[in-house]
Amino acid sequence: xxxxxxxxxxxxxxxxxxxxxxxxxxxxxxxxxxxxxxxxxxxxxxxxxxxxxxxxxxxxxxxxxxxxxxxxxxxxxxxxxxxxxxxxxxxxxxxxxxxxxxxxxxxxxxxxxxxxxxxxxxxxxxxxxxxxxxxxxxxxxxxxxxxxxxxxxxxxxxxxxxxxxxxxxxxxxxxxxxxxxxxxxxxxxxxxxxxxxxxxxxxxxxxxxxx
Amino acid sequence: xxxxxxxxxxxxxxxxxxxxxxxxxxxxxxxxxxxxxxxxxxxxxxxxxxxxxxxxxxxxxxxxxxxxxxxxxxxxxxxxxxxxxxxxxxxxxxxxxxxxxxxxxxxxxxxxxxxxxxxxxxxxxxxxxxxxxxxxxxxxxxxxxxxxxxxxxxxxxxxxxxxxxxxxxxxxxxxxxxxxxxxxxxxxxxxxxxxxxxxxxxxxxxxxxxxxxxxxxxxxxxxx
Amino acid sequence: xxxxxxxxxxxxxxxxxxxxxxxxxxxxxxxxxxxxxxxxxxxxxxxxxxxxxxxxxxxxxxxxxxxxxxxxxxxxxxxxxxxxxxxxxxxxxxxxxxxxxxxxxxxxxxxxxxxxxxxxxxxxxxxxxxxxxxxxxxxxxxxxxxxxxxxxxxxxxxxxxxxxxxxxxxxxxxxxxxxxxxxxxxxxxxxxxxxxxxxxxxxxxxxxxxxxxxxxxxxxxxxxxxxxxxxxxxxxxxxxxxxxxxxxxxxxxxxxxxxxxxxxxxxxxxxxxxxxxxxxxxxxxxxxxxxxxx
Numbered sequence: 001x002x003x004x005x006x007x008x009x010x011x012x013x014x015x016x017x018x019x020x021x022x023x024x025x026x027x028x029x030x031x032x033x034x035x036x037x038x039x040x041x042x043x044x045x046x047x048x049x050x051x052x053x054x055x056x057x058x059x060x061x062x063x064x065x066x067x068x069x070x071x072x073x074x075x076x077x078x079x080x081x082x083x084x085x086x087x088x089x090x091x092x093x094x095x096x097x098x099x100x101x102x103x104x105x106x107x108x109x110x111x112x113x114x115x116x117x118x119x120x121x122x123x124x125x126x127x128x129x130x131x132x133x134x135x136x137x138x139x140x141x142x143x144x145x146x147x148x149x150x151x152x153x154x155x156x157x158x159x160x161x162x163x164x165x166x167x168x169x170x171x172x173x174x175x176x177x178x179x180x181x182x183x184x185x186x187x188x189x190x191x192x193x194x195x196x197x198x199x200x201x202x203x204x205x206x207x208x209x210x211x
Numbered sequence: 212x213x214x215x216x217x218x219x220x221x222x223x224x225x226x227x228x229x230x231x232x233x234x235x236x237x238x239x240x241x242x243x244x245x246x247x248x249x250x251x252x253x254x255x256x257x258x259x260x261x262x263x264x265x266x267x268x269x270x271x272x273x274x275x276x277x278x279x280x281x282x283x284x285x286x287x288x289x290x291x292x293x294x295x296x297x298x299x300x301x302x303x304x305x306x307x308x309x310x311x312x313x314x315x316x317x318x319x320x321x322x323x324x325x326x327x328x329x330x331x332x333x334x335x336x337x338x339x340x341x342x343x344x345x346x347x348x349x350x351x352x353x354x355x356x357x358x359x360x361x362x363x364x365x366x367x368x369x370x371x372x373x374x375x376x377x378x379x380x381x382x383x384x385x386x387x388x389x390x391x392x393x394x395x396x397x398x399x400x401x402x403x404x405x406x407x408x409x410x411x412x413x414x415x416x417x418x419x420x421x422x423x424x425x426x427x428x429x430x431x432x433x434x435x
Numbered sequence: 436x437x438x439x440x441x442x443x444x445x446x447x448x449x450x451x452x453x454x455x456x457x458x459x460x461x462x463x464x465x466x467x468x469x470x471x472x473x474x475x476x477x478x479x480x481x482x483x484x485x486x487x488x489x490x491x492x493x494x495x496x497x498x499x500x501x502x503x504x505x506x507x508x509x510x511x512x513x514x515x516x517x518x519x520x521x522x523x524x525x526x527x528x529x530x531x532x533x534x535x536x537x538x539x540x541x542x543x544x545x546x547x548x549x550x551x552x553x554x555x556x557x558x559x560x561x562x563x564x565x566x567x568x569x570x571x572x573x574x575x576x577x578x579x580x581x582x583x584x585x586x587x588x589x590x591x592x593x594x595x596x597x598x599x600x601x602x603x604x605x606x607x608x609x610x611x612x613x614x615x616x617x618x619x620x621x622x623x624x625x626x627x628x629x630x631x632x633x634x635x636x637x638x639x640x641x642x643x644x645x646x647x648x649x650x651x652x653x654x655x656x657x658x659x660x661x662x663x664x665x666x667x668x669x670x671x672x673x674x675x676x677x678x679x680x681x682x683x684x685x686x687x688x689x690x691x692x693x694x695x696x697x698x699x700x701x702x703x704x705x706x707x708x709x710x711x712x713x714x715x716x717x718x719x720x721x722x723x724x725x726x727x728x729x
């Protein structure tokens with residue numbers, strides 16, 4: 001593993017800590033220091049994505065097969081042409097060319113989605129919902145069946161939610177609310193974890209407190 | 212010209228979409244080769260170009276902002292400057308002074324930027340949400356109705372039950388709050404999420420069929 | 436009482452922010468060391484990996500970036516230790532553009548790991564034979580199907596631009612169906628796609644490790660057996676660290692385990708805040724109409 005010079009590492013930790021504090025300054029109020037960090041983040045993020053896309057996708061899938069040698073493959077020119085059509089969207093007079101490329105791209109994914117989504121997700125999920133009750137799962141499977149049915153009724157707007165349908169969808173709302181509550185709890189957990197991560201960096205990596 | 216602009220994309224969508232759909236039911240070498248070509252080459256190149264288009268579009272937006280001296284254009288200079296520096300650091304094949312490697316290798320300027328600029332900025336930006344979610348919970352999380360109360364109670368049980376402190380809150384019968392949180396996640400939550408999931412899959416299949424048969428054409432953009 | 440309710444309900448947000456900050460800072464500096472149990476979702480995932488034999492190949496999809504580092508990266512590091520300790524060979528890849536940096540750093544850190552005796556137990560491991568890092572590839576779902584057709588066609592070169600066709604790891608496992616499972620560590624929605632486009636097609640198990648915010652949506656897969664394990668957020672990562680016994684490997688608890696006390700403290704504060712706010716909300720709602728606060 002090639003290392004960065006020690007001064008580079010030390011400078012890196014201080015820069016990282018400084019940028020962390022610049023972002024944290026937003027919790028007091030919006031300010032130019034935060035805006036600077038935000039603009040920097042956007043620029044680095046764009047550059048990082050471009051470099052990774054080039055070396056990991058464009059270089060092996062475009063440059064490599066178009067370089068004369070054992071890997072040469074002229075058929076790659078077809079998707080490369082369509083890819084260039086996508087990029088031409090930035091030129092208004094030629095933007096219509098991108099339609100062909102997007103048609104291939106989007107319809108290709110649509111074509112792959114139909115069989116795979118049905119056999120790989122829909123049927124197993126429906127099958128699991130309707131699985132026979134067993135001695136080990138008698139207290140779980142019926143509740144899941146009830147919950148799935150009632151929740152789907154709640155989201156089924158072709159029928160007016162009155163009478164029996166209304167009562168069923170009301171049970172569905174309870175399931176949805178419990179699930180949203182659980183999602184809220186987990187969202188809090190997620191955001192707090194990220195804050196903990198930054199504080200660990202500031203305390204232990206930057207300030208060098210005993211860990 | 213009209214054929215190229217309007218009909219050809221729809222024909223292409225129909226042929227490619229139907230081909231990749233039907234190939235799933237044709238266990239033949241040629242059918243498999245078609246899938247391999249699309250997934251291993253075409254999709255990678257097209258998705259890569261779409262990503263580059265997004266980057267170009269963002270760069271164009273900031274360049275226009277600078278050119279027209281719009282409000283906050285100074286921040287656009289920082290954005291474009293950071294973009295160019297990161298791009299050059301990642302694409303250059305020489306070692307920058309003080310760095311023992313080039314391109315994306317360990318010890319390069321590019322990885323240094325990732326570790327010391329990109330990582331702290333990205334991680335801290337999202338960690339800010341911890342403060343806002345705490346404030347929002349205090350201000351907006353009210354037991355105003357039966358539904359809101361169900362949400363609030365489930366949220367509190369999961370919040371406590373999914374951290375170590377929840378295991379210190381006994382409920383009798385050898386159970387504690389974390390068991391209740393586990394039940395909520397595995398039973399009512401799984402049921403509601405599954406119902407939503409089934410709806411999502413069905414709509415995904417429906418929209419895919421509409422795209423293949425040319426009913427859904429939003430990917431074609433403008434009206435001309 | 437109504438005036439107090441008004442004061443409490445309009446509390447300056449910066450007071451709440453300060454308390455949150457303290458709730459994180461104090462337990463990090465002075466940990467309480469609260470014990471915790473391992474949930475079945477996490478244990479099932481761990482046991483699947485433990486049941487594999489030396490030389491088996493698994494796919495680790497690192498679909499997370501720095502924005503979710505605190506929740507997901509400890510899981511990745513613990514998993515790599517488990518794999519290398521057991522001689523399991525991971526094929527590591529990422530489907531998001533900001534994924535390669537952390538995936539590569541985590542791999543390099545674990546490979547360079549030094550035990551208490553100063554030995555480097557993973558030093559002998561070779562890229563392409565005992566592990567491989569394929570880097571990032573655009574295409575998402577197409578890549579999952581693509582590696583089902585063959586790894587080397589989808590990834591002709593690895594992250595370091597080495598040709599994959601000659602790598603021994605891909606002679607033993609040329610396509611996804613030849614691997615033993617997919618372990619997706621994700622901060623984005625890729626687990627939803629790995630199941631239909633990857634593991635269900637290949638007929639191999641799937642384990643999802645994700646940020647806490649997305650964990651609830653993956654429970655249907657765990658309940659249906661489409662995901663063998665589900666490791667959600669920092670708590671899940673801490674449970675995995677305890678199963679892998681990171682304390683014994685590195686001499687101290689992993690970062691996720693160390694963060695759990697702070698997590699407990701903030702959660703308790705937020706729940707107290709919700710309860711207090713609701714009490715004063717009820718008091719405030721019952722205020723007399725005349726002379727009340729608008």
